[in-house]
Amino acid sequence: MNRKVTKVLGLAMAAAMTVMTGCGNSAPAAVSDTTDNSTDNAVVSEASADQGETRKIGVLVADVSGEEALGFRNYYEKYIQNNYNVTFDYTDALASAEDEKAAIEKFASKGYDAVISLSSSDRAQQIETCEEYGIYYAVASGVLDESQYETYKTYEHFVGQVGPSNETEFEAGKEMGKYFKDKGVKSVAIYGAFIPNPMHVYRAAGVIAGLGDTYGGTDDMNGMIGQIFQDQGVDLTKVSGDVEVVAYLQGYGDTTTDELNAAIQKAPEAFISVGMATTFFAQTLSQENIPFSDIDSFTAMNSESMKNGSLEYLAGKYSSSIGPVFALVMDAINGNVIRDPEGNAVSFTQGYLVATDAESFDKYYVNDNGDTPIFDKASLDGIIGQDVTYDDVKALIESK
Amino acid sequence: MSTLKKILKTLAIPAAVAVVLEGICLANGQTIISGAKSFDNFVVYTAIVMITTMALSINLNSGRFDFSLGAMAGLSSVIGAKITYGFLKGGSGSALLMLIITVLAGALLGLISGAVYCALRLPPIIVSLGVTLVYEGIMYTITGGKYLMSEVQNRSMSGFVGTWVYAAVIIAAVLIFMIIVFERTSFGYDYNALKSGQKVAVATGINEVKNALICYTICGGLMGLVGMLNAARNTTINGGQLNFGSIAIMFTAFLPMFIAGYIGRFGNEKVGFLLSALCMSLLNSTFAVFSNRINATTQSIINAVLLVIFLVYLNNNHLIKRIFAHV
Numbered sequence: 042m043n044r045k046v047t048k049v050l051g052l053a054m055a056a057a058m059t060v061m062t063g064c065g066n067s068a069p070a071a072v073s074d075t076t077d078n079s080t081d082n083a084v085v086s087e088a089s090a091d092q093g094e095t096r097k098i099g100v101l102v103a104d105v106s107g108e109e110a111l112g113f114r115n116y117y118e119k120y121i122q123n124n125y126n127v128t129f130d131y132t133d134a135l136a137s138a139e140d141e142k143a144a145i146e147k148f149a150s151k152g153y154d155a156v157i158s159l160s161s162s163d164r165a166q167q168i169e170t171c172e173e174y175g176i177y178y179a180v181a182s183g184v185l186d187e188s189q190y191e192t193y194k195t196y197e198h199f200v201g202q203v204g205p206s207n208e209t210e211f212e213a214g215k216e217m218g219k220y221f222k223d224k225g226v227k228s229v230a231i232y233g234a235f236i237p238n239p240m241h242v243y244r245a246a247g248v249i250a251g252l253g254d255t256y257g258g259t260d261d262m263n264g265m266i267g268q269i270f271q272d273q274g275v276d277l278t279k280v281s282g283d284v285e286v287v288a289y290l291q292g293y294g295d296t297t298t299d300e301l302n303a304a305i306q307k308a309p310e311a312f313i314s315v316g317m318a319t320t321f322f323a324q325t326l327s328q329e330n331i332p333f334s335d336i337d338s339f340t341a342m343n344s345e346s347m348k349n350g351s352l353e354y355l356a357g358k359y360s361s362s363i364g365p366v367f368a369l370v371m372d373a374i375n376g377n378v379i380r381d382p383e384g385n386a387v388s389f390t391q392g393y394l395v396a397t398d399a400e401s402f403d404k405y406y407v408n409d410n411g412d413t414p415i416f417d418k419a420s421l422d423g424i425i426g427q428d429v430t431y432d433d434v435k436a437l438i439e440s441k
Numbered sequence: 442m443s444t445l446k447k448i449l450k451t452l453a454i455p456a457a458v459a460v461v462l463e464g465i466c467l468a469n470g471q472t473i474i475s476g477a478k479s480f481d482n483f484v485v486y487t488a489i490v491m492i493t494t495m496a497l498s499i500n501l502n503s504g505r506f507d508f509s510l511g512a513m514a515g516l517s518s519v520i521g522a523k524i525t526y527g528f529l530k531g532g533s534g535s536a537l538l539m540l541i542i543t544v545l546a547g548a549l550l551g552l553i554s555g556a557v558y559c560a561l562r563l564p565p566i567i568v569s570l571g572v573t574l575v576y577e578g579i580m581y582t583i584t585g586g587k588y589l590m591s592e593v594q595n596r597s598m599s600g601f602v603g604t605w606v607y608a609a610v611i612i613a614a615v616l617i618f619m620i621i622v623f624e625r626t627s628f629g630y631d632y633n634a635l636k637s638g639q640k641v642a643v644a645t646g647i648n649e650v651k652n653a654l655i656c657y658t659i660c661g662g663l664m665g666l667v668g669m670l671n672a673a674r675n676t677t678i679n680g681g682q683l684n685f686g687s688i689a690i691m692f693t694a695f696l697p698m699f700i701a702g703y704i705g706r707f708g709n710e711k712v713g714f715l716l717s718a719l720c721m722s723l724l725n726s727t728f729a730v731f732s733n734r735i736n737a738t739t740q741s742i743i744n745a746v747l748l749v750i751f752l753v754y755l756n757n758n759h760l761i762k763r764i765f766a767h768v
Contacts, residue, residue, distance in 0.1 A: 105585070105586060105587050105681075106587045106588040106590065133586045133681070134586060134587075134681060277733050287733075288732060288733060289733065290732075294737075295689055295690075296737035296740065297675075298674055298675045299486075299725060299728065299729060299732075299737075300732055300737065302478070302479075302482045302729060303728070303729035303730070303732035304732070305478060306475055306476065306478065306479050306729055306730070320588075320590065321588075321676070321677065322676075323594070324594045324598075324599055324676045325599075325676055328599045328603060329478065342591070
């Protein structure tokens, strides 16, 4: 091989490696370039040219593939971005607290106005970092635990949180477990999603309680979640009760397919998931005709699983349920930082809707689809403005 | 050694593994294969391990350590899934079309990898690390770091791994292909000559570069096949495998490769790959039986310990024989 070819190939390799490794999950690269949204931005600029400066909001995400995450993203990037003078910049999948911190720092260095968090590795650090850089911060999925909220509720740049409370998560899991127990199911497999994510811990504890089982001898919420946090998962030797949990798996990685196959091999009468089974396992479970349930979102793919697959129970949120958080953030950016009557960052709880058949699923799905979301422009306009108060926001959230 | 003795020694390890593992399962009131689904999984996993082991051994036997196996499997399956979905939208025939495209893409990626190695003349371990990063980066760029799901979740794909038949056909086809190509062709003779003594082989006029390029191409094609099987089995393809995230796949092949090497002393090495893959699949199915007691981390540790024990045995079996002779 002549030397010229060798040099050219060497340079090409080096250049390609440099470019590609830039796509790594190291923090600085975690934030995608805003130029990716150039087409949409052009539309926004045209549509909202009279609305002043374009606001820039960074969105922290841990999940980039799940049905719920895609529904949320679609709502922000397709609906909100086309109706308001704002651009959303999503991170890549954030795997750790360090990634979250680095992503916020990147947003801050690029002059972003606010950060909305759908990632929960370390929310305390997220708030601290946003406070340090002086950019507004809000939680759009799940909520801080009580002690964290007490600590940070007076922070100047902490706008607030809108989502299911931990108790709501527990109840959602409990209802799901109870559904199968009432059906007379005697054995189940449980998917713990991404425990020790608090949201999933509370849901898993709820499922066990709903099945009428105990964990470590207790069915009390706090007693169970304390143990699950400590175990970093569900230890089946601690589960006892009428409904047998024949298999448990969590996370998603190289061994997940083997674990799922092992669970199926144990012939459970139902597969109960506390998140993302509709994304990862819908095809396999439907193929094996195993009834399954999940806590997710009302999306087209889940509709398909309920109509033609074996998805039997879905506790979900509207994809537009993250609309009010956007409104709160926009108000803060525009100078109207809304506080609760005690002068603290706002905290609103949202509940789950449950579908157990295609008809009820479609009711929620169609109502919150595409150009006609539940939290549409008309309703959000009512809580975006200089005169908007805490009560206005509360009234809107409670009305849906 | 008589033929009967060779056959007995060839089958000794898989038979012993089956007896021990089935014994453990029976002692706990279970069996390794508990039903049709379990058998389907067993055969599909056997195919994945056998083909990965063959792909790894092609270059490793010639002193070329290739870290890019996983990246080739991942990227070729992403390419196959995207193109197939673009044409058929998940309709009938998706699995067959994806299989063809994925294998071709894998072969092309292998050829590129080999060409880079031959052109740069750097140590293969360095080149393969670079190629891995590049392929992972391309995969990430195509998928945006997401899991590919809608592209591989359809009836055609689930039918492909929903029965053991297709996996068994693939095992047979690959086995025949490997035996013919590496043992019955001039390429195979050259390959074996280079493997035994590179300098002498080159001095006799064997084209080393051409041989290496064909090796890399076959290796890539095999990993394309593995990518296809994994995509169908997992119902997803992880597009976010960056910073050597794809390397893990090759480590599943080390233990079976050494077992195959041992079995190859008494018979055909390629058949050894199949038998060692059967051993690994039996172990995997046993893990499935005890999945509530043996988690994924413990399984990895058990695999690693077995590898070490087997390597210790391979390197000291003459000592062990001597000890038993004195006893």
